[in-house]
Amino acid sequence: MKKIDIENWKRKEHYLHFSNLDDPYWGLVVEVDCSKAFATAKSRSQSFFLLCLHASLQAANATEEFGYRIVDSEVCCFAPLHASATIMRADETFGCCFIEFKPDFEEFAANAMCQIELVKSRSGMCLENDFRYDQIYYSSLPWLKFSALTFARNLKGNDAIPKFIFGKANQQGDKMMMPVALQVHHALVDGLHVARFFDRFQAILDN
DSSP: OEEOOGGGOTTHHHHHHHHTSSOOEEEEEEEEEOHHHHHHHHHHTOOHHHHHHHHHHHHHHTOGGGGEEEETTEEEEOOSOEEEEEEEOTTSOEEEEEEOOOSSHHHHHHHHHHHHHHHHTSOSOOOTTTTOSSEEEEEEOTTOOOSOOOOOOOSSSOOOOOEEEEOOOEEETTEEEEEEEEEEETTTOOHHHHHHHHHHHHHHHHO
């Protein structure tokens, strides 16, 4: 973790302006081409969700602004960034699963599957890691293709953790496309930063 010197930060005015708004959050939905990731998951009997999650974390860790958090009225940058993903159980409840980022996918997936099975064996929301700043929130709606989405959020605090939702992968011509919803805190993350993230995310999915 490193602290940002707000007084000498090029975004000082932007930070002060947006952090004083009643609703400083903004979001969008972007369709990504997941054709290669989908084919890879199918041919290797791997989890398509974990492939996309790992690619997203790689891109997020390469985008410094996605690690900015507001901690006790200070801006801090956290790295590396991990995932807190909602995991569905057989009884149709879900729990929050903390998944540590590891650069190697096989190592990442092996650890993720262990954590997922642990959450499935429990009850409740499993919020013991909810206090961590070095994570990004993830969920998925694999049943729905969407073009817009709103997030539940707390307007009383300074929650600056990015939130992602992966939608249903769907065939469009010869491509497999997936809607990805993202919400960020505008005091810390601008459109350029989000565009850079999605460029990196797409490049990783393509490889």
